[in-house]
Amino acid sequence: MARSPERQAPAAPPTASADEDAPAGFRVHLASFDGPFDLLLSLITKRELDITEIALSAVTDEFLTYLRGLDGPDELDEASEFLVVAVTLLDWKIASLLPQGELVDAEDVALLEARDLLFARLLQYRAFKEVSAWFAERLVAESLRHARSVRLEDRFRERTPELRWTTSLDDFAALALLAMTPREIPVVGLDHLHAPLISIREQAAHVVSLLRRGDPVTFRQLIAGADQKGVVVARFLALLELYRHAAVGFEQLEPLGELTVRWTAENWSDENLVNLGADYGQ
Amino acid sequence: MGSDAETTTEPTEADVEGAPRGIPDHIDVARALEAILMVADEPQSVVGLAAGVGRPVEDVRAALAELVADYDGAAGGPRRGFELREVGGGWRIYVRGELDEVVREFVHTQSPAKLSQAALETLAVIAYKQPISRGAIASIRAVNVDSVVRTLLGRGLITEAFTDSETGAIHYATTELLLTQLGINSLDELPKISPLLDDGSRGFDDVR
């Protein structure tokens, strides 16, 4: 996986598709780039633009402004698409910003692999997005076709085997209920907006206390007992922060596989905890 | 699908302008007619067909006669496994009589003895919301229910209750056979399901 990014460039989806969407879609105005968001993505995937030069927060601000001007289902679609891409870019940017240096040790290789993995994920996402247009076209085209589907002539009906009825009255009512219950309408959960604030620092303290015992601990074990998503997120961010302080090391054998964390700090004092999470406003 | 198609179709611009409607000149009437007859569920009147293809009645009559002969093998082609017959004032494609036995055998081996889950659910919807149109069923089930409704009709579990005179939509109701299968005497004995729906059922107010 640790091949040079340039060799992957031809795999990037053609810019043409980005240009098609361009007139109607979201445009970005930045110091380093001015144009449609989709083109920005294309350029980044082709590595013609350095991800580290893009201020994602500025892109996000512009996007929110753009969304306010939209209406209806388009807004939801565009918003979710933006989120998917932005999250991937964010992952990728984090990987890009982390210290790299020369290719001297295994950790650096692992880091590059992580970057490539994210890159592959972005490509894959775009591939499915592009091919979904084919699905949409085919579904519409085929819905205009007419298959012969007429009522069976009476003279053949008598030959259908006798019906074996096995549904009880109560089961029948349950079926009606099932069939008539409105399908759940997808909603964006708002609960998180009111979630109590969770301190990354406190969660880091918890993580540190577990790790300092010396044995490697899996991420799964680190979040055991966390009953809120926010706690899980905070512990994860705490780990990233600890990594930045070179206090922990990661091991993950396969994508999406078990993540194992080791305590690697040589000079750790709890004072370090005080500044932890400062970037997140706490 | 019905012979009353015209009543539910919005007038096209051509109608409004009084311009002739129908198939483009380069399409042979017989080809357009066989296309229509392949998907029409009900026998089609000559007048209805003429309106559909936008050609004079005599032309349509001649084309129908041509098709009958054609399918009978009189035009040089094979004698088809199907035939075009006029029954009760309308034209419809039927299985040719001498192949009835083949089709009977096929229908027998292909028809499941049990209803599918989709058929049962649709039947349940009809039972609780009858009389109900196919469109209304489809919008509740969020799927195309045409073939399922046909199966239920074929099984004698539902019947066509009436046709809405304005929309032309056929409304379906359940039959005595369903009551017998469920072991009840009347629809009043169906378990009440409204209390369960109260929580999330807005928009389904008329469920009994």
Next chain:
Amino acid sequence: MGSDAETTTEPTEADVEGAPRGIPDHIDVARALEAILMVADEPQSVVGLAAGVGRPVEDVRAALAELVADYDGAAGGPRRGFELREVGGGWRIYVRGELDEVVREFVHTQSPAKLSQAALETLAVIAYKQPISRGAIASIRAVNVDSVVRTLLGRGLITEAFTDSETGAIHYATTELLLTQLGINSLDELPKISPLLDDGSRGFDDVR
């Protein structure tokens, strides 16, 4: 008539006695197939048709090819207003594409609501990576896909293929209905997406 008919139907007497079933010798296979296709309301597999007419699969395949050419006008007759298509794993009579416009007034089939972009993308992921768990879909789409998967299940476009005995995760696969609605006959006809992924896809090994 379901494709799973065989599993629910009692064996006929003929089966039990081991007597030969099928159409009489003097009837042409193509004619018998035509007759059967007139009553079929879903795609008919070659194997099912062969069982129906009691002839070898090769004979049926040849007769179907003959009918396709015949209806297309390649056998000397007219190019028919209908055609025989292999779609969704079976054969079925369709109105010829160029006449769809003409017949539209005669059929009121309600086409289901269009799928959202999110549903289309999820459907694409499932189509290419099936069988696939909800979690795996979510990791590709990077969003929660629960409600979209429910929609696709409700529309009959995907189905629960199996449940992993260790993790309990349900794995999803696409259905024949999806193929029918896409107008293709098998998953092999999906556009190849590997050129887009070849270079960056290691770790995503089984993407076509």
